[in-house]
Structures are given as C-alpha cells and as structure tokens.
Amino acid sequence: MVLEILVREDSNQYIHHDQLFKQLLHTFFSEFLEAFFPEVHRNIDFSSLKPLSEEMFIDLIEGESRRADIILETKLKNQETLIIIHVEPQSYGQPNFNERMYHYFSLLYNRYRKPILPIAIFSYDQKRNEQNQFTVSFSFFHVLTFQFLMLELKKMNWRSFIHTNNPVAAALFSKMGYTEKEKVQVKKEYLRMLVKMELNSAKAELINGFFETYLTLNESEEVQLMEEIKQLDKQESEQIFKLPNSWREKGIAEGIQTEKKQTALEMLREGLSVELIAKITKLSRNEIEDLRDTL
Incomplete structure (x- = not known):
C-alpha cells in the first residue's frame, strides 16, 4: 500500500500549501483515514506501514514535473497494496484532473505492479461538479472506467467532526464548509478539541500551525472568541488559555x-x-x- 502526495511545483505559495498537507498526513496518516475513509482504515494493517523513496514523474503532455512527496507502503488484508493519495492544494481547479489521476495511477502501477487505491483531496475553495472517474470509450466499445476516492473539504460539515477528537479533522476544520458568521465558533470548537486530545507540544504546534494558516480572525472576532471561551467551564477555559497559540498571546x-x-x-x-x-x-x-x- 502506498500513500502518495503529488506536488505541482509552479509557485512558492503552492509548494508551501502542499508542504503543510504533507507534514499533516505524514504525522497523522491513520487518523486521516479514520476520519474521512473509515472503511479503508478498517482494512489496513498499520503495523506494516513503511515509507518509500520519493518518486518523480514527468507529465509528457504538458512537460511538467510532478513529485510524489509522500509514499507509504502497507498491507491490506495480507495483500501488498499500493495507495495513491493525491492532495490538490490549489485555490483553483485543474483542467483534465481526472485524466491526470489516471495518468499517475498508470505510472505508479507500471513501476510497482501492485493494486492501487487512488484518493484525491480537494482543498480549494470552489466546489467541484465533476464525477470522480475517467473514461475511455468508443461508440462501438467501452475500454475502461477509472475511478478514485475523493475528499472535497468544502463540502464537509465541520460540525460532524466536533466530537471525534481527531487531530486531522481538527486541523481541516479550517478548510471545511463554514460561513463567515461561523468562523469564531469554528475556532472555539477547534480549541476545545485541541485541549481534549492532549497532544504533545510538537504535534499540537503542527495542528495549530495548519489551522491558523487557513482560518484567521479579525480583531473584533478575536475579542468575541476570548469572551466566549471565558463563558466555558472554568477548567476547560483555563486549559484553553494555557495553549501556546498566537491568538491567545494577542488576546x-x-x-x-x-x-x-x-x-x-x-x-x-x-x-x-x-x-x-x-x-x-x-x-x-x-x-x-x-x-x-x-x-
């Protein structure tokens, strides 16, 4: 089984965005699958999980280089399986994305000759209307239909993950589908989750750094957040105020x-x-x- 994050190296901002996802998934791979692909999670033997070397592929059509930043191999029900997770961290959609997924699926299969489960993560703000498949067919013959699992963060309801205490879900609150009026509540619930998870300082900093990159509050919202935290249970509010967060220092x-x-x-x-x-x-x-x- 292989976890792969494919990076399009066309801007520093894009690379920075992808590196955040890369580090998040490297650290919390099991938690990521548990939160968003529970059936996959139930069938994976995480004791056999191991990283493989980076791969570099060349897009022969557009002449672009794509690096597979994360490749993890593991077993699925005693069968060696290759999983590709393609993180699409752009703020806009890519043309012919489904075909690209099939292209990289083919490249990886040709290299490893193992079953592959492809997963695409869409983190940009626009909601997709496309299906998660690529088809090759003629009027007289159907050649193939390639499908992949996908996660569209903007279509996810952040409230559904409040009680999961899942660190990846908490971090990805910042990329889910919330309204401007909900921003303060989203951050408050995120902080409550962060306290309950009792992560070590390094992991807490990783989660918090990811969250604060994508969800920022203005001055009045920060004040509102402070007031709402003060209204929580005393023990819980004290724990939140102990967190080493930039918002707290500002507050x-x-x-x-x-x-x-x-x-x-x-x-x-x-x-x-x-x-x-x-x-x-x-x-x-x-x-x-x-x-x-x-x-």
Whole structure:
C-alpha cells in the first residue's frame, strides 16, 4: 500500500500549501483515514506501514514535473497494496484532473505492479461538479472506467467532526464548509478539541500551525472568541488559555490594554491629572485624552 502526495511545483505559495498537507498526513496518516475513509482504515494493517523513496514523474503532455512527496507502503488484508493519495492544494481547479489521476495511477502501477487505491483531496475553495472517474470509450466499445476516492473539504460539515477528537479533522476544520458568521465558533470548537486530545507540544504546534494558516480572525472576532471561551467551564477555559497559540498571546495583550484603559477611565472620573494617569497606566497622553473625550 502506498500513500502518495503529488506536488505541482509552479509557485512558492503552492509548494508551501502542499508542504503543510504533507507534514499533516505524514504525522497523522491513520487518523486521516479514520476520519474521512473509515472503511479503508478498517482494512489496513498499520503495523506494516513503511515509507518509500520519493518518486518523480514527468507529465509528457504538458512537460511538467510532478513529485510524489509522500509514499507509504502497507498491507491490506495480507495483500501488498499500493495507495495513491493525491492532495490538490490549489485555490483553483485543474483542467483534465481526472485524466491526470489516471495518468499517475498508470505510472505508479507500471513501476510497482501492485493494486492501487487512488484518493484525491480537494482543498480549494470552489466546489467541484465533476464525477470522480475517467473514461475511455468508443461508440462501438467501452475500454475502461477509472475511478478514485475523493475528499472535497468544502463540502464537509465541520460540525460532524466536533466530537471525534481527531487531530486531522481538527486541523481541516479550517478548510471545511463554514460561513463567515461561523468562523469564531469554528475556532472555539477547534480549541476545545485541541485541549481534549492532549497532544504533545510538537504535534499540537503542527495542528495549530495548519489551522491558523487557513482560518484567521479579525480583531473584533478575536475579542468575541476570548469572551466566549471565558463563558466555558472554568477548567476547560483555563486549559484553553494555557495553549501556546498566537491568538491567545494577542488576546492577552489586548486584555491588558483594555484593563489599562478601564483603569484610566476610573482615574479620570476621580479627577486625576492626565500626567499622573499616564505615569501609572503607561498609556500615552493622546490615548488618555481620547478616553477623556468619551466621558
């Protein structure tokens, strides 16, 4: 069995995106299959899982190089099997994608001569309307129908994975189908999952780095997130605030600044001078004068 991620090396942004997926799937291959392809997961012998060397293929039609960044071999019910997982991390669809999948399937089969289970992961924002197959036929004869498993993240309901405690599902919340109004809730539920999974620091950083690359909150959304976390169970909220996340550090800084301004307002109401308030709170004179104008 082989897990393969195919990379189109046409831009630095694309390569960076693919590297995130590559690292995520390398680290959590079993969890990935468990979350999105449970039937495949049930039939794999993970004790026989081993990495193979990278492969380089040349697209003879377009003259492009494609590298198979991840190739893992394992057994499927005592049978050596080759699996191709093709991650498509572009923000736009590729023409003739199904034919490309068949092309790389053929190249790998010619090399290894083992059964192959191809899987495509679509992570771009647009939803596909194509079927997951490539067909060669004539009016007088049907030659073949090639099919592959596929995961379309934008069609996935993130709420369906809240209680799975699956690290890959948590990371991929950021690429699933949520609305702008749901962003704060998505991140809150992601953080709750991250706490419950109790990952080591390295794995937690990997999951968090992936998530924050694709789901970012503006300042008002960050404040809303902080307030909603404070309303959770005390033990759970404390655990979340212990996470080494950039949002938390930003939130703490914003919280300190808010407290300073609240203190300054109280001092202004007591009639203290701007100079004294600035000395105590470390706020600038202009900030304090702006606060005075609001009284």
